[in-house]
Amino acid sequence: xxGVTQSPTHLIKTRGQQVTLRCSSQSGHNTVSWxxxxxxxxxxxIFQYYREEENGRGNFPPRFSGLQFPNYSSELNVNALELDxxxxxxxxxxxxxxxxxxxxxGPGTRLTVT
Amino acid sequence: AQTVTQSQPEMSVQExxxxxxSCTYDTSESNYYLFWYKQPPSRQMILVIRQEAYKQQNATxxxxxxxxxxxAKSFSLKISDSQLGDTAMYFCASQNSNSGYALNFGxxxxxxxxx
Numbered sequence: 001x002x003g004v005t006q007s008p009t010h011l012i013k014t015r016g017q018q019v020t021l022r023c024s025s026q027s028g029h030n031t032v033s034w035x036x037x038x039x040x041x042x043x044x045x046i047f048q049y050y051r052e053e054e055n056g057r058g059n060f061p062p063r064f065s066g067l068q069f070p071n072y073s074s075e076l077n078v079n080a081l082e083l084d085x086x087x088x089x090x091x092x093x094x095x096x097x098x099x100x101x102x103x104x105x106g107p108g109t110r111l112t113v114t
Numbered sequence: 115a116q117t118v119t120q121s122q123p124e125m126s127v128q129e130x131x132x133x134x135x136s137c138t139y140d141t142s143e144s145n146y147y148l149f150w151y152k153q154p155p156s157r158q159m160i161l162v163i164r165q166e167a168y169k170q171q172n173a174t175x176x177x178x179x180x181x182x183x184x185x186a187k188s189f190s191l192k193i194s195d196s197q198l199g200d201t202a203m204y205f206c207a208s209q210n211s212n213s214g215y216a217l218n219f220g221x222x223x224x225x226x227x228x229x
Contacts, residue, residue, distance in 0.1 A: 033216055042118075042205050042219030043159075056213030090159065097214045099147050100166075105159035 002027060004093050004106035012112045013081050021076040021109045025093030031055070032074040033103060034066060037088040049074055050097045078111075086113045116141050118206050120220035127196045128228055134181075135191045135223045137206030143167075147209050148182070149217065150191045154202040162204070165189065196227045 005024045013019050025032050031050045035043035045058035049068035063079040072093070078085055088110050092103035117140045127133035139148065150162040165173045165182050172180050177197075181190045193200055203224050207217040 031214070033214070035217075035219075040221075042207075042221050043217070045210075045213060045216040045218070048214040048216055050214060056210075056216055058213060058216065088157065092159075092217075099145065099209055099211070099215050101215070102161055102164075103217065104161075105151075107156070107158045 004091060004104050006089075006091055006106040006109050008109060009107070010110045010112075012114060015081055015083060015113055017081050018077065018079045019081060019111060021078075021089050021091075021111070023074045023076070023091035023093075023106055025072045025074070025091075026104050029093035029095050029104070030072050031094045031097045031101070032068055032072065033092045033094075034074070034076050035090045035092065036060075037090055037108070038084075039087070043090055046076065048097070055097055081113045083113050086111060116143075116208055116210050116218045118208055118218050118220035120206055120223050122223045123221070124224045124226070126226045126228060127193075129196055129198060131196050132192060132194045133196055133225065135193075135204050135206075135225065137189045137191070137220060139187050139189060139206070139208045141187075141208055143209070143211055146211075148180075148189045149207040149209075150178070150180070150189075151205045151207060151219075152200075152202045153205065153222075154199075159205075163191065193225075198227050198229065201225060201227045 033048040034046040037043040047057040094101040
């Protein structure tokens, strides 16, 4: 069984640019959640997709947007990058969106904004 | 707003000893889960243990156990017989039903296991 994968592993962008991060969910999982982890902090919830629909959103501005595809893989898009967007971006997949479903995390994408 | 507080930024323990990591939380949920996640230096977050709030019995997973005090909103993690591979960041987390049961994480405790 393939776990959660993310691409790219690292990338460097310039302030004002746009970036797309990708996440492949674990087989049989229909829910993907995205988190931002700043250096030395715990992950912060960005948003969640369940069966291709946004199912919840954290306290992030609209320039953070996402998409989930029919195979349940997902993208995180960030427009007009700011220096504070530099962080580790984690995605997690689960079999559903209820309280009992365990979330499985990918290895993350390290984004540096200069 | 739901909050999770970990008051120990760093801890150290010798191999084979026992260590307890603290966590307090605040939630308005009637039924909820609490979690401890481990993030080793390689970055991948791994679930260590979880507790369903309505279960009075404390969860255990091999060398890992929790002390869940619901009235005090306290959820500590005990690691017995510490091993070098336990060196990692440990995050306590609750869930938020208003956001698809997304996880609310604390700031983490960095645990170093020394020989």
